[in-house]
Amino acid sequence: MNFNFLSPVPDSVVAHNELLSPQALGQKFRIHSSQNGIPDLNGVKVALLGVLENRNDVNYIGEAFQLDEIRKSLYALYPGSWNTVVADLGDINKGETVSDTYFALRETIEILVKKKIIPIILGGTQDLTYANYRAYDDLIPMVNIVNVDCRFDLGDSAKPIKNNSFVGKIILDEPYNLFSYANIGYQTYFNSQEEIDLMEKLYFETYRLGKVANDIKLVEPVLRDANIVSLDLNAVKGAEVSLKQKFSPNGLDGKEICAIARYAGISNKVSSFGIYEYKPSKDDEITSMLISQIIWYFIEGVNYRVKDDDFSDENSYQKYITLIESEELIFYKSIKTGRWWIEIPFLSEVNNKLKRHTLLPCMHQDYVDACNNKVPDRWYKALQRNSI
Structure with missing residues (x-):
């Protein structure tokens, strides 16, 4: 080496x-x-x-x-x-x-x-x-x-x-x-x-x-x-x-x-x-x-790292779906740690390097905001970056 x-x-x-x-x-x-x-x-x-x-x-x-x-x-x-x-x-x-x-x-x-x-x-x-x-x-x-x-x-x-x-x-x-x-x-x-x-x-x-x-x-x-x-x-x-x-x-x-x-x-x-x-x-x-x-x-x-961001096992998380205007927002909560993520949809017309649904870490407050019809700022910015 x-x-x-x-x-x-x-x-x-x-x-x-x-x-x-x-x-x-x-x-x-x-x-x-x-x-x-x-x-x-x-x-x-x-x-x-x-x-x-x-x-x-x-x-x-x-x-x-x-x-x-x-x-x-x-x-x-x-x-x-x-x-x-x-x-x-x-x-x-x-x-x-x-x-x-x-x-x-x-x-x-x-x-x-x-x-x-x-x-x-x-x-x-x-x-x-x-x-x-x-x-x-x-x-x-x-x-x-x-x-x-x-x-x-x-x-x-x-x-x-x-x-x-x-x-x-x-x-x-x-x-x-x-x-x-x-x-x-x-x-x-x-x-x-x-x-x-x-x-x-x-x-x-x-x-x-x-x-x-x-x-x-x-x-x-x-x-x-x-x-x-x-x-x-x-x-x-x-x-x-x-x-x-x-x-x-x-x-x-x-x-x-x-x-x-x-x-x-x-x-x-x-x-x-x-x-x-x-x-x-x-x-x-x-x-x-x-x-x-x-x-x-x-x-x-x-x-104290905990592997809680693998969402292939349905028993390891809870999924929440909210609607803001015509947009469906999908949240995930880790059962192990209580940490939250929000899904950024894949934009098929955009030639970016991600090529998949991306899960963005967020807070419980972002889910509460989404339930009250308020778009989470992190989600909006990540979606815009995805489409540049």
Whole structure:
């Protein structure tokens, strides 16, 4: 297996890990060390992957970058009652060019996803999500991305890719494999009206910070439908992070960002999860601890995944049919978990890549709304995307 791009976890971090309690997470991880090489990946479900690339930051001034403090914080936490096996594969160093780093990341993610191992990518800049997306070119026909971010990051796609324009590149670059893009936690004043209008026009989903803070459960269905989840630490409010990491007085708090990570982990579809825009600084403990807890909650979610989205067995779900005007809406409820889905009809005249009835995760409230003659917003947007 070609993991040539990976450098081991630094010896100082491995040495620090040796001193921890035998019950600590770090003692249970399979770690890529200079002494032992790449660990055995049999049975591994989740793999940590550092990427030391930040040159596409619009504010890049040549600062060095490392993830040692995050690892030290994470290793020292205690696991839940998990049976999920986790490996730390070390880091992908900066390539000669950023494109080289993208290539290394893309190849590594593709290998892991094929092996049914979920990579947790610890980044530098969020443009690495583009390489993550491209890793799926030969894996699945259409990709759903969720971006937890205060900005849409559409940028000017005519210019070279940066950490504030990678979404524009994902939308416009061939091959066109993006089916849906959703943003969780955007703040209106960080996004131009043109960008907000474009998101509407493309029928992408957007969840404003206030809406998410008001009811965090709103974002569970959109995360249940995601293949890739990309989390920008600038979405977190300044009071929750260290000095260099502070971005905005408003944002998601620690509890909310961890709940989002857990929802992503529980989703049967999420096959890669990235945490980006980490900026190490001297007073770093609080940010590295927050990132560690985000990772902890994601692994916790993966541990409690339940296969409830196979609707071939009629005894495993209840089916509900409602009528809105002349449209028949069909809902499914999992008996095992109580989670809901809505069917998107196949449009035979449209030459899309789906070619089948698609089940879209939704909430019980969507069914209640449909019974009251209100079209669920997620269903409407997905139907429109299907027919573009």
